[in-house]
Amino acid sequence: MGGILRVALAGQPNVGKSVIFNQLTGLHQHIGNWPGKTVEKAEGTLHFGGYTVDIIDLPGTYSLSAFTIEERIARDYIALERPDVVVNVVDASSLERNLFLTLQVLELEAPTVVALNQWDVAKKRGLQIDVRKLEESLGVPVVPTVAVTGSGLHRLLERVIEQRGKKSSFPRYGREVEKKVRILEKWLGGLEYPPRWLALKLLEEDEEVEELVGEARPEVLSHVRKMRRELEKTHGERPTVVVAAERYSLAGRIAREVQTAVPAGERLSDRLDRITTSPLTAYPILALVMLSLFLVVFQVGGRFTWFFDSLAGRLEGLHWLPRSALGGILAAASVALPYIIPFYLLLHLLEDSGYLPRAAFAMDAIMHKMGLHGKAFIPAVLGFGCDVPACLGCRIMETEREKTLAAIVVTMIPCAATTAVILGLVGKFVGLPAAVALYVLHFGIVLALGRLLFKLLPGEPVGLIMEMPSYRIPHLPTVLKETWGRTMEFLKIALPLVVLGNVALSALYETGATGALNTVLSPLTVGWLGLPAMAGTVLLLGILRKEMILILLATALGTANFSSVLSTPQMMVLGMVSMLYLPCISTFVALGKEVGWRRAVYVAFLRVLLAIFIGGLLYRALSL
Ligand SMILES: Nc1nc2c(ncn2[C@@H]2O[C@H](COP(=O)(O)OP(=O)(O)OP(=O)(O)O)[C@@H](O)[C@H]2O)c(=O)[nH]1
Ligand SMILES: [Mg+2]
Known part of the structure; x- marks a missing residue:
């Protein structure tokens, strides 16, 4: 045992x-x-x-x-x-x-x-x-x-x-296919795969298996071709279809034999399905869902900041923690977490309900404008949580071209950390409408960029083929567990980086390097974007993680009451630049792995240029 x-x-x-x-x-x-x-x-x-x-x-x-x-x-x-x-x-x-x-x-x-x-x-x-x-x-x-x-x-x-160790029985198909399989499998022993399976795959024209057998047993292939011709002659279909049909018919027969159904009337889930996919209602519902998502997060997050603030006040007394590290932890807790936790929770509820594939269906027409189809909307929604899984999620796209296009576009979606920056800075100190306006502007830019990329990587999107799972009442313990897991992951990955960033910033201060760096960057940050000079280092370190922008800003300004130090246009510009300028390091790595490093570098470069250009314009427009 x-x-x-x-x-x-x-x-x-x-x-x-x-x-x-x-x-x-x-x-x-x-x-x-x-x-x-x-x-x-x-x-x-x-x-x-x-x-x-x-x-x-x-x-x-x-x-x-x-x-x-x-x-x-x-x-x-x-x-x-x-x-x-x-x-x-x-x-x-x-x-x-x-x-x-x-x-x-x-x-x-x-x-x-x-x-x-x-x-x-x-x-x-x-x-x-x-x-x-x-x-x-x-x-x-x-x-x-x-x-x-x-x-x-x-x-x-x-x-x-x-x-364990027991051999399972295997399914038997129609007599004609079985006869051919039996002949073929005799010649296919001693290879890595089971002979019967190889025989079936050869009959159904599996290219990979054909190549493998072609190398090890080339003489078998002429027999296989002859058998395929025979199958095609008797059934009037391609052999691939013949073998698949054998499986379908056996699956259907077994299901019919073992299953009985008591007919049910139209269920609530069917009705929900109808109203969330029919064009007249789908768009307003989608807009409502997304807007309430932000509204709830903003409200809940706002309420919770006071809790973390008071906690932070108590922790201030602990002198055994180095100041810069403590500052980082406290800032992370008070400015980022209150928004991130409710955001994850709602996102998981949405994900578990089965709404996302419907939203993807509704978004199909708009996504086509970027040469994508609606399916890309699913990783895009995940991107609101974190752009790394969103980038990996683009593998659900059917072709390499669509995967690349989708990955570049979805990694521009503002993740939970970026949302914390926007809500904690612009939402809290300028107002929610201003934050929503930034989002709308940002999505306009993403759409335009997607369209530009589509011109560079032309090709028609394949049609949207996606299974629609039924609606389900989200299973609360599962959703809570997911949220907890994500939050812990966030803390594990983010906190050390946040502390590191804070320590780095203090070290830069001590050595006087911040001043030098800020001066070098000031034509851009101060001259063009209208920000205070210290925004240079803050944005530079912000690529470690996006919420760092808010956290370091608080450290550098010496207060989390941003409106006392920054003007409204400055906060808006900083928010816009944070969304656009660069993906964080983890997202950049994920993007590089999925679409190739050269493309990832191009994208990053393009985004920085765009952020600077748009940020400057926005500053001028707001300062009129
Ligand atoms: N009611 C109910 N829901 C379930 C059960 N098992 C899974 N689910 C739900 O089904 C959905 C899919 O579950 P997953 O475990 O993510 O499915 P998966 O097979 O790993 O899916 P992929 O990774 O996409 O291939 C989730 O919303 C689950 O909460 C079950 O036994 N009962
Ligand atoms: Mg799975």
Whole structure:
């Protein structure tokens, strides 16, 4: 007994793999009600039944061909890394579509357990599934689960342990396909992948497998071509379609056999779906949702600053902390956190409800103006939280060109830290309408820039094909957990940087370097932008993290009551420049990795120029 067990979670997008992963490992994988969140595999461990269980959360895929990066990650992991057990997570409320993938997982012949997740949702919709019968049809254990409450997960792990080392049965398709597979698999033994799977993939014209077999067993390919021709002749369809149709028909048959549905009337979620996607109501709702998001954050954040302020007052007495470090921590706590926490909370509520794909649908026409389609709006909304996941999220775009375009555009979305700067500086001291005006101006610029990029990287966006998950009442504990995780992550990453920035600023002061730096930059900062000279160092250090601009500003000015030192135009210009000028370092790295370093540098350069140009114009316009 005992030892290490490697268990991979595989399944279609948005079925609940990451919730299961988080429940089992206590880690914080991104969760939300839209397909395509997990883009890289993640790993975590737990101890169960005397085993150390390594769990791998794979990206969601509709199938296991090698069309997308996610599909390749998932299929290579199962086929080549050979986990001890694969847990195929299935959405019980849409069984037939999910079984299409289950069959492909079984084709890979790894020991498999099916988690029949979202069991609660299926029940609520009047769907009954005969679990025993499903087990018989698939030949593997099936465990109903409700990931968000953790129900069934214990049983799932028990079945996983029983299943290790056992060979799963594989699905059998129509007689004609099977006959060909049987002949081919005899020639395909001894390669890395299971022979039966290779045979099927060869028949369905999988280019990657064809290349692999072409190198190892070139003589097989002529037989394969002949077989494909035969299939095409008898079925009148391309072999790819023939094999896929075999899977669809088997999935459909199994689903029909094991499932009974009690018809339900129009549900509230259907009605909500209608009003949030029909053109007449979709736009006003979208505008209302976004505006209330900011309004609530502003109100709640404003109320909470006093709490942190008084806390800060008490901490001031602690002399054992170095002053510059203390200043950084206090400033972070009092100016940034009160806005960031409610913002994360609302964003997660929105994400978990299933509204984002509808918003994406509504935004399709506007996004087309930038050569993108509506799907790019999902990472864009995530960008309001943090631009790093937003940038990675652009992988849901279908082509490389669209991914690049989307990544450049979404990393310009003001993140929670930038919002803290805008709300804490402009919103608080000039007024909320001024803050909203800055946002509107900023989005106008982003749109114009997107359009310009579209001219530079021409091409037609592919049509919007996106699954619409049903609306769901957000699961509060999950949302709270997500918010907590994000806030902790923020503290872990931000606080050390904030302290570092503050210490750096004090050191620069001590050595007199601030003065020199500010003087060098003053033609720009003072002459053109109309800001006080110290804005130079503040903006420079602000690229570590955007909220630093506000925090360092408070340190440099010696007060968080900004309006006593800065004029209204100055605060507006500083806010505008903060949004535009540069992505923070982490975002820059993410952008570089996704679109290439040269492009990332160009983008950064362009943004600085734009910030200086627009900031100067704004200063002049406001000072008239
Ligand atoms: N009611 C209910 N909701 C669930 C259950 N499991 C997951 N969810 C919700 O389903 C949504 C998707 O869950 P995720 O874990 O992010 O899905 P995923 O399979 O990792 O998705 P991708 O990473 O996009 O492939 C979230 O909104 C969850 O809160 C469940 O058993 N019951
Ligand atoms: Mg996931």
